[in-house]
Amino acid sequence: MSAPHTDVEQVEAANTAFYEAMERGDFEELSSLWLSPADLGIDETYHDPADAGVVSCVHPGWPALTGRGEVLRSYALIMANTDYIQFFLTDVHVSVTGDTALVTCTENILSGGPAPDDGDELGPLVGQLVVATNVFRRTPEGWKMWSHHASPVLAENDREDGDETPS
Template sequence: MSAPHTDVEQVEAANTAFYEALERGDFETVSSLWLTPADLGVDEEYHDPADTGVISCVHPGWPVLTGRGDVLRSYALIMANTDYIQFFLTDVHVSVTGDTALVTCTENILSGGPAPAAGEELGPLVGQLVVATNVLRRTRDGWKLWSHHASPVLADNDDESESDEDGEASP
Protein backbone atom coordinates (compact mmCIF):
# COMPACT_ATOMS: atom_id res chain seq x y z
CA MET A 1 0.00 0.00 0.00
CA SER A 2 1.33 3.46 -0.84
CA ALA A 3 1.77 6.10 1.84
CA PRO A 4 -0.79 8.53 0.32
CA HIS A 5 -3.42 5.76 0.21
CA THR A 6 -2.67 4.93 3.85
CA ASP A 7 -3.05 8.62 4.77
CA VAL A 8 -6.48 8.72 3.14
CA GLU A 9 -7.55 5.61 5.07
CA GLN A 10 -6.27 7.08 8.35
CA VAL A 11 -8.08 10.37 7.72
CA GLU A 12 -11.29 8.48 6.88
CA ALA A 13 -10.92 6.50 10.12
CA ALA A 14 -10.41 9.67 12.20
CA ASN A 15 -13.40 11.34 10.51
CA THR A 16 -15.59 8.27 11.15
CA ALA A 17 -14.39 8.06 14.78
CA PHE A 18 -15.51 11.67 15.30
CA TYR A 19 -19.07 11.01 14.11
CA GLU A 20 -19.28 7.70 16.00
CA ALA A 21 -18.19 9.43 19.23
CA LEU A 22 -20.90 12.06 18.70
CA GLU A 23 -23.50 9.33 18.22
CA ARG A 24 -22.43 7.67 21.50
CA GLY A 25 -22.32 10.99 23.35
CA ASP A 26 -18.68 10.24 24.21
CA PHE A 27 -17.35 13.68 25.09
CA GLU A 28 -13.89 12.42 26.09
CA THR A 29 -13.34 10.83 22.68
CA VAL A 30 -14.73 13.88 20.85
CA SER A 31 -12.30 16.05 22.83
CA SER A 32 -9.36 13.77 22.06
CA LEU A 33 -10.07 13.98 18.32
CA TRP A 34 -9.57 17.78 18.22
CA LEU A 35 -6.15 19.41 18.00
CA THR A 36 -4.65 20.68 21.21
CA PRO A 37 -2.36 23.72 21.36
CA ALA A 38 0.56 21.35 22.04
CA ASP A 39 -0.22 19.52 18.75
CA LEU A 40 0.62 22.78 16.96
CA GLY A 41 3.59 23.71 19.12
CA VAL A 42 1.80 26.30 21.27
CA ASP A 43 3.39 26.48 24.71
CA GLU A 44 0.51 25.85 27.12
CA GLU A 45 2.57 27.24 30.00
CA TYR A 46 2.14 30.72 28.50
CA HIS A 47 -1.24 30.28 26.79
CA ASP A 48 -4.47 29.01 28.29
CA PRO A 49 -5.32 25.98 26.10
CA ALA A 50 -9.04 26.74 26.43
CA ASP A 51 -8.57 30.19 24.91
CA THR A 52 -5.91 29.50 22.31
CA GLY A 53 -7.57 29.89 18.92
CA VAL A 54 -6.10 26.83 17.26
CA ILE A 55 -9.39 25.16 16.31
CA SER A 56 -12.69 26.41 14.92
CA CYS A 57 -16.19 25.12 14.38
CA VAL A 58 -19.38 26.29 12.67
CA HIS A 59 -22.54 24.35 13.48
CA PRO A 60 -25.55 24.99 11.21
CA GLY A 61 -27.06 28.34 12.23
CA TRP A 62 -24.36 29.09 14.82
CA PRO A 63 -21.65 31.77 14.74
CA VAL A 64 -18.02 30.79 14.27
CA LEU A 65 -16.58 29.25 17.43
CA THR A 66 -12.82 29.60 17.90
CA GLY A 67 -10.62 27.95 20.51
CA ARG A 68 -10.84 24.61 22.32
CA GLY A 69 -12.96 26.00 25.13
CA ASP A 70 -15.78 27.31 22.94
CA VAL A 71 -15.67 24.44 20.44
CA LEU A 72 -15.71 21.67 23.04
CA ARG A 73 -18.33 23.47 25.11
CA SER A 74 -20.58 23.50 22.02
CA TYR A 75 -20.29 19.72 21.68
CA ALA A 76 -20.97 19.26 25.40
CA LEU A 77 -24.15 21.35 25.00
CA ILE A 78 -25.26 19.44 21.91
CA MET A 79 -24.70 16.08 23.62
CA ALA A 80 -26.45 17.19 26.81
CA ASN A 81 -29.51 18.37 24.88
CA THR A 82 -29.81 15.60 22.27
CA ASP A 83 -31.19 12.26 23.43
CA TYR A 84 -30.54 10.51 20.13
CA ILE A 85 -28.43 11.37 17.10
CA GLN A 86 -27.25 9.28 14.18
CA PHE A 87 -25.16 10.33 11.19
CA PHE A 88 -25.33 8.69 7.79
CA LEU A 89 -22.40 10.13 5.86
CA THR A 90 -22.60 10.23 2.08
CA ASP A 91 -20.56 11.85 -0.68
CA VAL A 92 -17.41 11.54 1.47
CA HIS A 93 -14.32 12.86 -0.28
CA VAL A 94 -10.85 12.95 1.30
CA SER A 95 -7.90 14.97 0.03
CA VAL A 96 -4.50 14.86 1.75
CA THR A 97 -1.64 17.27 1.12
CA GLY A 98 1.33 16.86 3.41
CA ASP A 99 0.17 17.07 7.02
CA THR A 100 -3.23 18.57 6.23
CA ALA A 101 -6.37 16.75 5.11
CA LEU A 102 -9.70 18.00 3.84
CA VAL A 103 -12.84 15.91 4.16
CA THR A 104 -16.09 16.98 2.55
CA CYS A 105 -19.29 15.04 3.11
CA THR A 106 -23.03 15.17 3.42
CA GLU A 107 -24.32 14.52 6.94
CA ASN A 108 -27.74 12.87 6.81
CA ILE A 109 -28.70 13.39 10.45
CA LEU A 110 -31.48 11.76 12.46
CA SER A 111 -32.02 13.19 15.92
CA GLY A 112 -34.71 13.36 18.55
CA GLY A 113 -35.96 11.51 21.57
CA PRO A 114 -34.21 8.71 23.40
CA ALA A 115 -32.83 5.75 21.46
CA PRO A 116 -35.28 2.87 21.58
CA ALA A 117 -34.65 -0.19 23.74
CA ALA A 118 -34.41 -3.55 22.01
CA GLY A 119 -37.74 -4.39 20.38
CA GLU A 120 -39.21 -0.89 20.83
CA GLU A 121 -40.22 1.34 17.97
CA LEU A 122 -38.21 4.43 17.25
CA GLY A 123 -39.91 7.58 18.54
CA PRO A 124 -40.37 10.74 16.47
CA LEU A 125 -37.15 11.83 14.82
CA VAL A 126 -36.15 14.92 12.94
CA GLY A 127 -34.09 14.54 9.79
CA GLN A 128 -31.61 17.15 8.69
CA LEU A 129 -29.41 17.31 5.62
CA VAL A 130 -26.11 19.12 6.18
CA VAL A 131 -22.96 19.50 4.10
CA ALA A 132 -19.74 19.54 6.10
CA THR A 133 -16.08 20.31 5.63
CA ASN A 134 -13.64 18.86 8.16
CA VAL A 135 -10.01 19.93 8.13
CA LEU A 136 -7.60 17.61 9.93
CA ARG A 137 -3.90 17.87 10.77
CA ARG A 138 -1.43 15.05 11.22
CA THR A 139 -0.01 14.86 14.75
CA ARG A 140 2.28 12.36 16.43
CA ASP A 141 -0.93 10.84 17.89
CA GLY A 142 -2.64 10.54 14.50
CA TRP A 143 -5.00 12.77 12.53
CA LYS A 144 -6.99 15.33 14.53
CA LEU A 145 -9.68 17.86 13.67
CA TRP A 146 -8.57 21.43 13.14
CA SER A 147 -11.83 22.83 11.82
CA HIS A 148 -15.42 21.66 11.25
CA HIS A 149 -17.86 23.70 9.19
CA ALA A 150 -21.41 22.46 8.62
CA SER A 151 -24.18 24.17 6.66
CA PRO A 152 -27.77 23.07 6.15
CA VAL A 153 -28.91 22.04 2.69
CA LEU A 154 -32.08 23.85 1.70
CA ALA A 155 -34.87 21.58 0.53
CA ASP A 156 -35.77 21.63 -3.14
CA ASN A 157 -39.02 23.45 -3.72
CA ASP A 158 -40.82 22.20 -6.83
CA ASP A 159 -43.25 25.14 -6.62
CA GLU A 160 -40.49 27.68 -7.27
CA SER A 161 -40.53 27.36 -11.03
CA GLU A 162 -43.99 27.53 -12.48
CA SER A 163 -44.53 27.12 -16.21
CA ASP A 164 -46.02 29.92 -18.28
CA GLU A 165 -48.55 29.36 -21.08
CA ASP A 166 -45.85 28.19 -23.53
CA GLY A 167 -44.57 25.53 -21.09
CA GLU A 168 -41.43 27.57 -20.40
CA ALA A 169 -40.29 27.83 -16.81
CA SER A 170 -40.59 31.32 -15.42
CA PRO A 171 -37.94 32.69 -13.07
Protein backbone atom coordinates (compact mmCIF):
# COMPACT_ATOMS: atom_id res chain seq x y z
CA MET A 1 0.00 0.00 0.00
CA SER A 2 1.38 3.42 -0.88
CA ALA A 3 1.87 6.19 1.66
CA PRO A 4 -1.10 8.54 2.13
CA HIS A 5 -0.71 11.74 0.14
CA THR A 6 -3.69 13.96 0.87
CA ASP A 7 -4.61 15.44 4.23
CA VAL A 8 -7.77 13.33 4.32
CA GLU A 9 -5.75 10.14 3.68
CA GLN A 10 -3.23 11.13 6.37
CA VAL A 11 -5.99 11.79 8.91
CA GLU A 12 -7.65 8.47 8.03
CA ALA A 13 -4.30 6.74 8.63
CA ALA A 14 -3.84 8.50 12.00
CA ASN A 15 -7.38 7.54 13.01
CA THR A 16 -6.78 3.91 12.03
CA ALA A 17 -3.46 3.88 13.92
CA PHE A 18 -5.27 5.05 17.06
CA TYR A 19 -7.73 2.14 16.98
CA GLU A 20 -5.06 -0.40 16.02
CA ALA A 21 -2.87 0.68 18.96
CA MET A 22 -5.87 0.13 21.26
CA GLU A 23 -6.49 -3.32 19.79
CA ARG A 24 -2.82 -4.31 20.32
CA GLY A 25 -2.73 -2.81 23.80
CA ASP A 26 0.27 -0.76 22.70
CA PHE A 27 0.32 2.05 25.23
CA GLU A 28 3.55 3.61 23.91
CA GLU A 29 2.15 3.84 20.38
CA LEU A 30 -1.17 5.15 21.64
CA SER A 31 0.62 7.82 23.70
CA SER A 32 2.64 8.94 20.68
CA LEU A 33 -0.60 9.52 18.74
CA TRP A 34 -1.92 12.10 21.22
CA LEU A 35 -1.06 15.78 20.85
CA SER A 36 1.51 17.20 23.26
CA PRO A 37 2.58 20.82 23.79
CA ALA A 38 5.98 19.87 22.34
CA ASP A 39 4.18 18.87 19.11
CA LEU A 40 3.12 22.50 18.84
CA GLY A 41 6.58 23.88 19.67
CA ILE A 42 5.64 24.90 23.19
CA ASP A 43 7.89 24.35 26.20
CA GLU A 44 5.65 23.35 29.13
CA THR A 45 8.25 24.68 31.56
CA TYR A 46 7.45 28.24 30.53
CA HIS A 47 3.92 28.04 29.13
CA ASP A 48 0.63 26.74 30.45
CA PRO A 49 -0.22 23.60 28.40
CA ALA A 50 -3.84 24.80 28.26
CA ASP A 51 -2.65 27.65 26.06
CA ALA A 52 -1.59 25.05 23.50
CA GLY A 53 -4.98 23.37 23.26
CA VAL A 54 -5.11 20.78 26.02
CA VAL A 55 -6.25 17.31 24.97
CA SER A 56 -9.57 15.90 26.10
CA CYS A 57 -11.38 12.59 26.10
CA VAL A 58 -14.85 11.30 26.93
CA HIS A 59 -15.20 7.53 27.16
CA PRO A 60 -18.77 6.16 27.13
CA GLY A 61 -20.25 6.67 30.58
CA TRP A 62 -17.22 8.54 31.94
CA PRO A 63 -16.88 12.21 32.86
CA ALA A 64 -14.85 14.47 30.58
CA LEU A 65 -11.10 14.02 31.04
CA THR A 66 -8.77 16.91 30.30
CA GLY A 67 -5.01 17.07 30.11
CA ARG A 68 -2.60 14.66 28.54
CA GLY A 69 -1.74 12.90 31.81
CA GLU A 70 -5.37 12.29 32.78
CA VAL A 71 -6.31 11.11 29.29
CA LEU A 72 -3.36 8.71 28.98
CA ARG A 73 -3.98 7.31 32.48
CA SER A 74 -7.51 6.44 31.37
CA TYR A 75 -6.17 4.45 28.42
CA ALA A 76 -3.64 2.68 30.65
CA LEU A 77 -6.52 1.69 32.95
CA ILE A 78 -8.66 0.46 30.05
CA MET A 79 -5.78 -1.55 28.58
CA ALA A 80 -4.92 -3.09 31.96
CA ASN A 81 -8.50 -4.29 32.43
CA THR A 82 -9.34 -5.44 28.89
CA ASP A 83 -7.93 -8.71 27.62
CA TYR A 84 -9.42 -8.36 24.16
CA ILE A 85 -10.82 -5.46 22.18
CA GLN A 86 -11.53 -5.10 18.49
CA PHE A 87 -13.00 -2.14 16.63
CA PHE A 88 -14.97 -2.40 13.40
CA LEU A 89 -15.35 1.19 12.19
CA THR A 90 -18.28 2.15 10.00
CA ASP A 91 -19.73 5.45 8.77
CA VAL A 92 -16.26 7.08 8.82
CA HIS A 93 -16.31 10.70 7.66
CA VAL A 94 -13.25 12.96 7.56
CA SER A 95 -13.26 16.74 7.26
CA VAL A 96 -10.08 18.84 7.16
CA THR A 97 -9.91 22.60 7.59
CA GLY A 98 -6.43 24.08 7.81
CA ASP A 99 -4.49 22.36 10.59
CA THR A 100 -7.56 20.77 12.20
CA ALA A 101 -9.39 17.61 11.19
CA LEU A 102 -12.62 16.08 12.37
CA VAL A 103 -13.42 12.37 12.10
CA THR A 104 -16.83 10.97 12.95
CA CYS A 105 -17.42 7.24 12.97
CA THR A 106 -19.35 4.40 14.50
CA GLU A 107 -17.27 2.06 16.64
CA ASN A 108 -18.63 -1.48 16.57
CA ILE A 109 -16.68 -2.86 19.54
CA LEU A 110 -16.09 -6.44 20.62
CA SER A 111 -14.37 -6.80 23.97
CA GLY A 112 -13.80 -9.37 26.67
CA GLY A 113 -11.99 -10.03 29.89
CA PRO A 114 -10.70 -13.16 31.56
CA ALA A 115 -13.09 -16.02 32.19
CA PRO A 116 -14.51 -15.75 35.72
CA ASP A 117 -13.36 -19.21 36.89
CA ASP A 118 -9.70 -19.61 36.08
CA GLY A 119 -8.70 -16.46 34.21
CA ASP A 120 -6.73 -18.50 31.66
CA GLU A 121 -9.35 -18.19 28.96
CA LEU A 122 -11.13 -15.24 27.47
CA GLY A 123 -14.53 -14.55 28.99
CA PRO A 124 -17.62 -13.98 26.90
CA LEU A 125 -17.30 -11.29 24.26
CA VAL A 126 -19.49 -8.24 24.68
CA GLY A 127 -20.56 -6.10 21.74
CA GLN A 128 -21.09 -2.37 22.02
CA LEU A 129 -22.15 0.22 19.48
CA VAL A 130 -20.57 3.65 20.03
CA VAL A 131 -20.46 6.84 17.98
CA ALA A 132 -17.21 8.77 18.16
CA THR A 133 -15.84 12.15 17.22
CA ASN A 134 -12.06 12.39 16.92
CA VAL A 135 -10.36 15.74 16.47
CA PHE A 136 -6.81 15.90 15.12
CA ARG A 137 -4.23 18.71 14.85
CA ARG A 138 -1.48 18.87 12.26
CA THR A 139 2.02 18.74 13.77
CA PRO A 140 5.49 18.57 12.21
CA GLU A 141 5.36 14.77 12.79
CA GLY A 142 1.90 14.37 11.28
CA TRP A 143 -1.67 14.41 12.55
CA LYS A 144 -2.13 13.91 16.30
CA MET A 145 -5.27 13.27 18.36
CA TRP A 146 -6.51 16.40 20.13
CA SER A 147 -9.84 15.11 21.39
CA HIS A 148 -11.79 11.84 21.43
CA HIS A 149 -15.45 11.78 22.41
CA ALA A 150 -17.40 8.54 22.37
CA SER A 151 -21.02 7.93 23.29
CA PRO A 152 -23.03 4.69 23.33
CA VAL A 153 -25.85 4.22 20.87
CA LEU A 154 -29.05 3.08 22.53
CA ALA A 155 -30.51 -0.18 21.32
CA GLU A 156 -34.03 0.04 19.90
CA ASN A 157 -35.47 -1.62 23.01
CA ASP A 158 -33.71 0.94 25.28
CA ARG A 159 -35.63 3.88 23.80
CA GLU A 160 -38.91 5.24 25.11
CA ASP A 161 -42.04 3.95 23.37
CA GLY A 162 -42.59 5.82 20.13
CA ASP A 163 -39.23 7.64 20.30
CA GLU A 164 -37.78 7.35 16.81
CA THR A 165 -34.44 9.03 17.53
CA PRO A 166 -32.28 9.27 20.64
CA SER A 167 -32.40 12.66 22.31
